[in-house]
Amino acid sequence: MAFYEQHIHPKPTTFLSKYVFSYDHKVIGKQFLWYGIFFLLVGGLMALMIRWTLAYPGQAFPVIGHFLFPESGGAVPPDTYAMLFTMHGTIMIFYAITPILIGAFGNFCIPLMLGARDMAFPLLNMLSFHIAAISGLILLGSLFTPLGAAAGGWTSYPTLSTLIGSPGVGQTLWSLAIFTLGVSSTMGAVNYITTIICLRAPGMGYFDMPLTIWGLGLTAVLNAIFLPVLGAGVLLLIFDRVFGTTFFLAGAAATTGTGDPVLFQHVFWIFGHPEVYILILPAWGIVSDQLSFFARKPAFGAKATALAMTSITILSTLVYGHHMFTTQMSPLLTQTFMTLTMTISIPSAIFFANWLGTLWKGSIRFHSPMLFSMGVVFVFGLGGLTGLYLGTVTTDLYLHDTYFVVGHFHYTMAASVLLGGFAATYFWMPKMFGTIMNEFWAKVHFWITMMGLNGVFFGMMLVGYGGMHRRIYNPFIYEFTQKLIPINTFTTWSAIVMGLAQIIFVINFVHAVFFKKEKASDNPWEVGTLEWTIPSPAPHYNFKEIPVVKCGPHEFGNPNLNSNKDFQYQTEELA
Amino acid sequence: MSGTMVNQELRLDPAKAKLSSSIAMIMALISFSMLFATLMLGYFAFRFTSEVWPPLGMERITLGLPTMSTAIILISSLFYLGFESSFIQKEAKKSKLYFYSTLALGCLFMFAQTMLWSKLRSEGIFTGTSVFASMIYAFTWIHAAHVLGGIIALLFLLPTISGKRDHDKSLSLVQNVGQYWHFLGIVWLIMYFSLFVF
Numbered sequence: 001m002a003f004y005e006q007h008i009h010p011k012p013t014t015f016l017s018k019y020v021f022s023y024d025h026k027v028i029g030k031q032f033l034w035y036g037i038f039f040l041l042v043g044g045l046m047a048l049m050i051r052w053t054l055a056y057p058g059q060a061f062p063v064i065g066h067f068l069f070p071e072s073g074g075a076v077p078p079d080t081y082a083m084l085f086t087m088h089g090t091i092m093i094f095y096a097i098t099p100i101l102i103g104a105f106g107n108f109c110i111p112l113m114l115g116a117r118d119m120a121f122p123l124l125n126m127l128s129f130h131i132a133a134i135s136g137l138i139l140l141g142s143l144f145t146p147l148g149a150a151a152g153g154w155t156s157y158p159t160l161s162t163l164i165g166s167p168g169v170g171q172t173l174w175s176l177a178i179f180t181l182g183v184s185s186t187m188g189a190v191n192y193i194t195t196i197i198c199l200r201a202p203g204m205g206y207f208d209m210p211l212t213i214w215g216l217g218l219t220a221v222l223n224a225i226f227l228p229v230l231g232a233g234v235l236l237l238i239f240d241r242v243f244g245t246t247f248f249l250a251g252a253a254a255t256t257g258t259g260d261p262v263l264f265q266h267v268f269w270i271f272g273h274p275e276v277y278i279l280i281l282p283a284w285g286i287v288s289d290q291l292s293f294f295a296r297k298p299a300f301g302a303k304a305t306a307l308a309m310t311s312i313t314i315l316s317t318l319v320y321g322h323h324m325f326t327t328q329m330s331p332l333l334t335q336t337f338m339t340l341t342m343t344i345s346i347p348s349a350i351f352f353a354n355w356l357g358t359l360w361k362g363s364i365r366f367h368s369p370m371l372f373s374m375g376v377v378f379v380f381g382l383g384g385l386t387g388l389y390l391g392t393v394t395t396d397l398y399l400h401d402t403y404f405v406v407g408h409f410h411y412t413m414a415a416s417v418l419l420g421g422f423a424a425t426y427f428w429m430p431k432m433f434g435t436i437m438n439e440f441w442a443k444v445h446f447w448i449t450m451m452g453l454n455g456v457f458f459g460m461m462l463v464g465y466g467g468m469h470r471r472i473y474n475p476f477i478y479e480f481t482q483k484l485i486p487i488n489t490f491t492t493w494s495a496i497v498m499g500l501a502q503i504i505f506v507i508n509f510v511h512a513v514f515f516k517k518e519k520a521s522d523n524p525w526e527v528g529t530l531e532w533t534i535p536s537p538a539p540h541y542n543f544k545e546i547p548v549v550k551c552g553p554h555e556f557g558n559p560n561l562n563s564n565k566d567f568q569y570q571t572e573e574l575a
Numbered sequence: 576m577s578g579t580m581v582n583q584e585l586r587l588d589p590a591k592a593k594l595s596s597s598i599a600m601i602m603a604l605i606s607f608s609m610l611f612a613t614l615m616l617g618y619f620a621f622r623f624t625s626e627v628w629p630p631l632g633m634e635r636i637t638l639g640l641p642t643m644s645t646a647i648i649l650i651s652s653l654f655y656l657g658f659e660s661s662f663i664q665k666e667a668k669k670s671k672l673y674f675y676s677t678l679a680l681g682c683l684f685m686f687a688q689t690m691l692w693s694k695l696r697s698e699g700i701f702t703g704t705s706v707f708a709s710m711i712y713a714f715t716w717i718h719a720a721h722v723l724g725g726i727i728a729l730l731f732l733l734p735t736i737s738g739k740r741d742h743d744k745s746l747s748l749v750q751n752v753g754q755y756w757h758f759l760g761i762v763w764l765i766m767y768f769s770l771f772v773f
């Protein structure tokens with residue numbers, strides 16, 4: 001229920017108040033979208049450099065290699081390689097996925113789908129973006145410090161991340177950037193939760209909310225609870241590096257202390273496992289909605305899907321130990337964590353079956369958002385199933401720190417979230433910018449991306465199963481890995497193809513935002529949720545009258561529809 | 576129920592706007608608690624795995640300054656409670672007195688903390704002396720940074736105190752700042768007992 005009256009604010013007129021210091025959740029969402037796409041390209045370029053090095057060790061990176069690494073004749077040097085995979089992980093997780101899925105679509109969708117005029121705290125929202133921007137600048141700045149950027153992996157384990165492992169200022173700036181971004185995301189999370197509780201349109205119960213909002217809301221809860229844990233961890237890391245404390249120093253590393261490097265791993269993964277769900281929950285929600293929208297059927301078991309996502313959110317807080325089976329935990333603990341991890345497959349199976357149930361006998365419209373959503377179903381299925389081998393102690397002991405892990409988490413986080421993000425972008429494009437992206441090129445983009453990413457990530461799992469470790473500059477100095485060179489080359493070329501396919505997206509996107517004359521209609525996808533009841537692009541006040549909700553978000557093909565459409569708006573009453 | 580009717584009902588109930596700010600404050604306090612809970616997790620991990628405490632031949636910290644800080648911050652919390660109730664009853668003079676006492680005690684707490692840090696240094700206890708010393712410094716720093724934030728939050732109440740802001744509108748602000756201030760007191764109490772007393 002909306003708790004209080006929301007006023008219509010006057011339209012901002014100056015450039016600064018309109019595009020830079022905007023209080024409007026839609027503009028802030030777009031700011032986050034551009035921010036995320038920029039970092040997606042930076043992180044993607046880094047990925048290509050890593051892949052190139054693994055396929056052609058010691059050979060110059062094409063086109064820009066000689067400019068970036070003149071001392072080594074254009075090839076990526078070993079120390080730079082460590083920086084590349086560290087920064088690739090950090091950028092993709094914290095600066096690309098988080099801003100796009102949570103920052104952009106969280107901001108854009110929550111008020112619109114709830115029937116609100118803005119977030120509960122617009123000023124907090126604006127500050128959240130500007131703090132994220134500062135954090136991004138700190139991280140980019142760290143690339144240009146004397147000893148280079150952080151190189152201890154995105155997990156930043158001590159002693160790799162202490163002054164012994166990385167003496168440069170880059171690691172300190174990394175920690176500072178992550179802390180700053182944590183502040184920004186926590187502010188966003190508080191705002192999202194309050195908005196969802198307080199600003200739902202009259203008549204909208206929690207189960208009348210689209211599942212997108214469920215996903216975003218649960219993400220916000222996890223963010224608010226677990227980002228401070230990482231915040232404390234990196235804060236202590238900064239203290240260790242700058243003020244000489246000894247939290248994560250042990251043995252010879254600390255002259256007098258009795259710190260413990262493994263403590264950081266605990267703190268990191270107490271945050272880190274929920275973080276996985278922070279990243280994937282919005283995509284799950286978006287996909288759950290879109291499968292129903294484009295199959296022209298009610299979301300099968302929508303309530304069960306929402307509750308399954310909620311129970312996964314709760315369970316995700318109890319399983320972090322499965323990242324640390326090789327740290328000499330007691331067998332009692334490893335088995336406990338293993339069992340708890342396995343229980344997550346129960347709710348996962350529930351909503352996965354619901355997705356298939358939604359598709360079953362639907363009259364599916366294969367528009368580009370639907371293709372991407374179905375892509376998520378496929379890649380998340382693969383990613384989820386391969387997780388079982390890593391959650392099981394016996395198999396994890398062999399697979400730990402191999403490329404199998406890398407393939408697994410790219411399937412779940414990179415592939416699923418990337419495809420989910422694209423589905424969201426193609427889907428909400430008309431409401432965000434008032435135009436539809438070219439469908440033909442969207443589909444070309446989908447198929448090349450889909451084939452490319454499966455080539456990349458399945459190839460990774462294969463070489464990992466073959467025993468290739470992650471984070472090694474040249475794994476082929478070991479004899480047993482030399483047989484894996486062809487698969488690595490295949491993986492690299494898949495990555496290059498996938499990378500090039502994103503140029504199609506960027507051109508399509510930029511064209512639709514800035515150059516396309518043809519305007520989209522108010523409801524091009526024929527969907528009944530509240531954001532489609534208003535003009536495209538959404539006016540700055542969103543809703544002229546706060547809407548009153550009378551039915552759920554997925555009333556497709558309901559025999560009680562009282563019009564000749566096959567869907568109905570949430571503001572319409574069922575007969 | 577028609578749309579316009581619902582909107583009119585909402586217009587009659589503007590006091591509910593307050594609720595959203597207290598929901599936000601609760602979420603924010605949960606976030607802050609997780610930050611300090613993580614620090615305490617580290618403390619307990621070290622405490623229960625080391626054979627002697629304090630480790631590495633360190634002495635316990637003398638309780639004088641920490642106890643004084645505890646007293647200061649608890650009394651400041653009491654003053655804030657007094658400020659809140661007198662503010663609700665619109666007793667301007669009384670609330671002003673309570674408010675400025677809270678503010679003064681907040682500053683005094685910060686002063687006591689800096690005294691504690693310089694005393695530790697003069698006793699030869701530095702951040703790297705042992706992990707126990709690291710914890711004392713790091714935890715009190717982080718807490719002090721939050722107290723500084725609390726003092727700034729108190730300063731944001733100045734227009735309310737001087738009557739420049741509408742009484743009803745600032746009530747939720749007063750309550751929220753209060754919750755944060757009491758929260759800092761509780762965190763200090765936990766730190767006092769875990770780091771200094773036991």
Ligand SMILES: [Cu+2]
Pocket residue numbers: 272273276319320322323
């Ligand atoms: Cu995990």
